[in-house]
Amino acid sequence: MATQSADFQTLSRRYTADKGFRAFIQKGMSGYYKKRDLNKANFQDWQGARDLAAEIKYEAINHLDKYLLEFEAKITARGAKVFWAQNAESARDYILKVAEENNVRSIIKSKTMTSEEIHLNDALEKRGFGVFESDLGEYIVQLRKEPPFHLVFPAMHLTRGQISDLFQKELGSEPTDEPEKLTMIARAVMRRKYCEADMGISGTNFAVAETGMISITENEGNARLTTSLPKIHVALLGIEKVLPKLEDLSLFLPMLATAGAGQTMTCYNTMYAGPRQPGEPDGPEQLHIVLLDNRRTELLADAEQRDSLGCIRCGACLNVCPIFKNVGGYSYGTTYGGPIGSVITPHLRGLKNWKHLSAASSLCGACTEACPVKIDLHHHLLQNRRNGAKSSPNPLEKVSFGGFSLLMGHPALYRLASGLGRIFQPLQGLVNGTILDPLRAWTGSRKFPTLAPQSFQEQWKKDRGGKK
Amino acid sequence: MRISLFIPCFVDQLYPNVAWSCVRVLENLGHEVLFPESQSCCGQPPFNSGYWDESRSAARVTMKAFKDADVVVGPSGSCVTMIKVFYPDLFKGEPDELEARELAAKTHEFSSFLVNVLGVTDVGAKFDGKVTFHDGCHGLRELGIKSEPRALLANVKGLELIEMCEAETCCGFGGTFAVKYAPISTAMDEVKCASILETGADTVVSNDSSCLMQIRGMLEKEKSTVRSLHLAEILASK
Amino acid sequence: MTGGRAIILGRIREALRNNPAPRPHTSHSQSEAAADHNGHAQREWLPKVGETLPERIDLFAKISEGLTTEFHRVPTMSAARDLLTKLAAESGWKKIGSHSHHDVDALLEGVELPIVRTEKGYAIDNLESCDAGITGCDVLVAQTGGIMVSVESAGGRALSVLPPHHVVIARTSQMVPDLTAAFEHVKQKYGKQFPSFLSFITGPSRTGDIERILVLGAHGPKRLTVILLDS
Numbered sequence: 060m061a062t063q064s065a066d067f068q069t070l071s072r073r074y075t076a077d078k079g080f081r082a083f084i085q086k087g088m089s090g091y092y093k094k095r096d097l098n099k100a101n102f103q104d105w106q107g108a109r110d111l112a113a114e115i116k117y118e119a120i121n122h123l124d125k126y127l128l129e130f131e132a133k134i135t136a137r138g139a140k141v142f143w144a145q146n147a148e149s150a151r152d153y154i155l156k157v158a159e160e161n162n163v164r165s166i167i168k169s170k171t172m173t174s175e176e177i178h179l180n181d182a183l184e185k186r187g188f189g190v191f192e193s194d195l196g197e198y199i200v201q202l203r204k205e206p207p208f209h210l211v212f213p214a215m216h217l218t219r220g221q222i223s224d225l226f227q228k229e230l231g232s233e234p235t236d237e238p239e240k241l242t243m244i245a246r247a248v249m250r251r252k253y254c255e256a257d258m259g260i261s262g263t264n265f266a267v268a269e270t271g272m273i274s275i276t277e278n279e280g281n282a283r284l285t286t287s288l289p290k291i292h293v294a295l296l297g298i299e300k301v302l303p304k305l306e307d308l309s310l311f312l313p314m315l316a317t318a319g320a321g322q323t324m325t326c327y328n329t330m331y332a333g334p335r336q337p338g339e340p341d342g343p344e345q346l347h348i349v350l351l352d353n354r355r356t357e358l359l360a361d362a363e364q365r366d367s368l369g370c371i372r373c374g375a376c377l378n379v380c381p382i383f384k385n386v387g388g389y390s391y392g393t394t395y396g397g398p399i400g401s402v403i404t405p406h407l408r409g410l411k412n413w414k415h416l417s418a419a420s421s422l423c424g425a426c427t428e429a430c431p432v433k434i435d436l437h438h439h440l441l442q443n444r445r446n447g448a449k450s451s452p453n454p455l456e457k458v459s460f461g462g463f464s465l466l467m468g469h470p471a472l473y474r475l476a477s478g479l480g481r482i483f484q485p486l487q488g489l490v491n492g493t494i495l496d497p498l499r500a501w502t503g504s505r506k507f508p509t510l511a512p513q514s515f516q517e518q519w520k521k522d523r524g525g526k527k
Numbered sequence: 528m529r530i531s532l533f534i535p536c537f538v539d540q541l542y543p544n545v546a547w548s549c550v551r552v553l554e555n556l557g558h559e560v561l562f563p564e565s566q567s568c569c570g571q572p573p574f575n576s577g578y579w580d581e582s583r584s585a586a587r588v589t590m591k592a593f594k595d596a597d598v599v600v601g602p603s604g605s606c607v608t609m610i611k612v613f614y615p616d617l618f619k620g621e622p623d624e625l626e627a628r629e630l631a632a633k634t635h636e637f638s639s640f641l642v643n644v645l646g647v648t649d650v651g652a653k654f655d656g657k658v659t660f661h662d663g664c665h666g667l668r669e670l671g672i673k674s675e676p677r678a679l680l681a682n683v684k685g686l687e688l689i690e691m692c693e694a695e696t697c698c699g700f701g702g703t704f705a706v707k708y709a710p711i712s713t714a715m716d717e718v719k720c721a722s723i724l725e726t727g728a729d730t731v732v733s734n735d736s737s738c739l740m741q742i743r744g745m746l747e748k749e750k751s752t753v754r755s756l757h758l759a760e761i762l763a764s765k
Numbered sequence: 766m767t768g769g770r771a772i773i774l775g776r777i778r779e780a781l782r783n784n785p786a787p788r789p790h791t792s793h794s795q796s797e798a799a800a801d802h803n804g805h806a807q808r809e810w811l812p813k814v815g816e817t818l819p820e821r822i823d824l825f826a827k828i829s830e831g832l833t834t835e836f837h838r839v840p841t842m843s844a845a846r847d848l849l850t851k852l853a854a855e856s857g858w859k860k861i862g863s864h865s866h867h868d869v870d871a872l873l874e875g876v877e878l879p880i881v882r883t884e885k886g887y888a889i890d891n892l893e894s895c896d897a898g899i900t901g902c903d904v905l906v907a908q909t910g911g912i913m914v915s916v917e918s919a920g921g922r923a924l925s926v927l928p929p930h931h932v933v934i935a936r937t938s939q940m941v942p943d944l945t946a947a948f949e950h951v952k953q954k955y956g957k958q959f960p961s962f963l964s965f966i967t968g969p970s971r972t973g974d975i976e977r978i979l980v981l982g983a984h985g986p987k988r989l990t991v992i993l994l995d996s
């Protein structure tokens with residue numbers, strides 16, 4: 060068994076055993092559900108909006124080369140530099156080079172999952188740059204030396220008590236159980252950092268081809284400060300994030316807010332068309348766009364699952380996923396957790412080691428229903444299972460399903476076997492739930508049903524005299 | 528109408544009463560019920576695990592069994608989904624793709640068949656008790672069944688329906704998932720059962736026996752007095 | 766240095782060539798290619814906005830309340846000045862930030878406080894220590910309770926986010942129904958010469974990162990005041 064798969068088993072077992080933790084995560088989500096439903100109801104037709112969003116993404120992704128070139132031409136004309144990074148290493152090297160050439164000392168970051176994907180902080184710190192996450196949740200997990208727990212709510216797994224202890228230990232602050240006070244502690248620390256930093260690194264939610272803009276969505280104002288004060292702005296941008304028209308944002312911004320956080324709009328939605336222009340009072344002198352492939356083109360080549368490149372990283376699929384809510388974000392061992400992570404990680408990091416995530420699902424489809432851009436998430440999990448069984452079949456499964464198909468392919472054999480089952484079931488009672496029980500994965504926690512004394516088929520035959 | 532019953536293998540083996548309840552409800556409405564005896568399993572377990580070749584050999588038996596049927600009705604949202612939604616995918620590009628599509632088109636889940644095809648919402652049933660309803664995920668999200676079972680339950684005399692908060696949350700069964708990832712499956716089952724108990728209902732009802740197997744497994748383990756019944760069993764009660 | 770441009774473009778083209786993806790399943794009849802949509806299709810689905818100005822102002826006011834944006838409608842500039850004077854006194858402002866702008870200048874007429882003006886550049890610490898930033902805006906968006914600002918209308922990037930209280934002056938003629946109209950306005954006003962910064966501000970800065978509990982003033986302003994002046 061691949062170690063990633065074994066780790067998932069171990070971690071998911073540990074997290075599901077912690078009922079208090081599960082209840083805490085569940086409770087954290089409850090306010091979101093309410094606000095999300097209220098905001099969805101405000102739409103004239105949420106389903107119509109999803110359809111249109113899916114259509115726009117379909118157009119953009121299926122003409123990705125055209126829109127990327129348009130975007131590049133427009134934003135370059137405004138003085139931005141666009142660097143095309145094939146993989147994580149090339150993206151990191153470019154950013155390091157920019158930092159070194161400009162004698163950067165202090166770097167401030169706003170929330171970007173793409174930087175987690177390329178392990179940017181590590182690389183910068185190893186070269187001696189001070190790197191500070193400015194998003195409150197990101198800052199908290201950075202101080203704990205943990206990755207974000209959730210795409211949108213990075214520190215949702217921590218209690219205020221844990222955060223107070225952390226701030227006390229790392230920042231020497233007074234203990235408090237008020238979220239407001241804790242937030243103000245972080246605010247005060249970060250204020251200094253914004254003023255001192257000479258490089259700001261951000262993610263990008265959308266790129267607009269028509270006008271050559273990048274769009275960043277946030278609530279705290281940290282991204283705005285990160286992109287206003289330092290003299291260099293580096294924006295990470297996955298190649299899939301381009302939209303054709305500026306007006307497309309008028310659909311995607313409210314949808315992202317509603318699906319992602321249950322808001323009408325997030326607090327700040329900012330469009331940047333280049334670095335500071337002549338005559339403008341502030342803003343960075345340099346804007347570097349790091350356009351990242353990092354195997355997104357593998358996903359693009361899989362026509363069946365290409366729609367998953369339309370993901371706007373809203374996190375809605377995680378928020379409704381019963382697997383995510385019970386195992387938490389850290390069980391996955393991936394940058395992108397939850398349903399979307401289970402779908403795309405096999406493409407981004409290899410099917411063999413990551414296909415178990417597609418198996419770890421009841422395929423309930425809550426994710427697909429929640430997705431604002433209508434990615435066919437749970438069916439993609441099925442496709443990953445099929446692709447995995449084809450390219451690296453599990454020998455035991457292969458044999459058992461071979462037996463299964465033999466049995467089910469021959470009704471007479473099936474009847475015979477079901478009769479045998481009736482003979483053997485009483486024996487299972489002797490070993491129920493023990494290590495000898497072949498059904499113990501089930502019976503450890505649930506009672507197994509007893510076979511009926513006679514199958515329906517047998518009863519029907521007797522009752523209806525074989526009438527067809 | 529001549530209705531061919533599609534009884535999923537585990538209902539055949541574990542819950543024959545569910546199958547008989549379907550027979551009774553449909554016959555009481557004046558229809559002729561047939562049961563093609565050569566049916567076995569729809570092929571969902573290997574399909575869900577990724578073994579599509581193996582799945583097809585089981586599915587072909589099902590396709591053959593119902594080849595001549597006018598209309599096929601089954602008491603499981605999940606197994607009906609397999610035929611209705613996934614057979615067309617499974618047989619895409621295969622010589623019998625057309626046959627798969629034909630079967631998909633004439634197959635219906637039990638409650639949806641009653642309400643949407645037969646136009647019946649009152650089957651004259653009587654059941655004394657407080658009931659809560661669990662939406663099986665396949666029925667709900669693949670087949671879009673939500674109002675149908677509720678319309679039927681609303682006309683059962685003596686029955687009071689109390690909705691649970693987590694009606695649409697998966698029970699955690701998911702076929703082989705329930706054993707491959709037993710701790711997760713169990714955790715989901717706990718959430719579901721807590722939501723059922725919270726309603727104070729004495730019976731939990733669903734249109735899918737596989738979910739009920741999962742839910743019942745936990746309720747019985749916890750020695751709960753809450754009963755679990757298939758919708759067909761309620762509708763066949765007098 | 767452009768990195769792997771040619772390689773990535775090659776990979777994209779290779780991935781798309783003769784390899785069509787299934788179209789999304791949509792329940793509504795959408796235009797065949799979204800690329801050709803006129804940019805207005807979303808109006809059919811997004812939250813409804815009234816036809817008349819009073820309806821739009823009401824909607825903006827209602828959403829502002831939910832956002833804790835402090836919304837004031839005033840009949841004249843002198844009433845707006847009175848309001849500002851009151852705000853300054855109540856909050857004990859000692860220094861404010863502002864920029865050169867027709868309505869902002871009029872609003873600040875007679876204000877005695879030291880003012881850090883941003884249009885010609887400023888020292889970051891000097892702006893950071895201001896008690897409020899006073900700006901204009903491009904438009905107000907009824908549908909979302911949002912304020913669209915740009916370099917020109919808000920004195921650069923930082924003035925509207927660095928001081929702890931942001932005060933915006935706008936006129937009723939600046940009220941637009943929705944985001945689509947806001948973007949149209951931008952295109953008309955700036956043509957191809959867009960400012961490098963455009964932002965929709967929707968309520969004071971906030972976070973829910975600690976136990977999903979709402980806290981205002983995470984990094985940006987804790988308070989947002991909109992003064993709407995009858996045109």
Ligand code: SF4
Nearest residue numbers: 370371373374376430
């Ligand atoms: S897959 Fe859909 S729901 Fe999940 S994060 Fe992406 S856009 Fe949101």
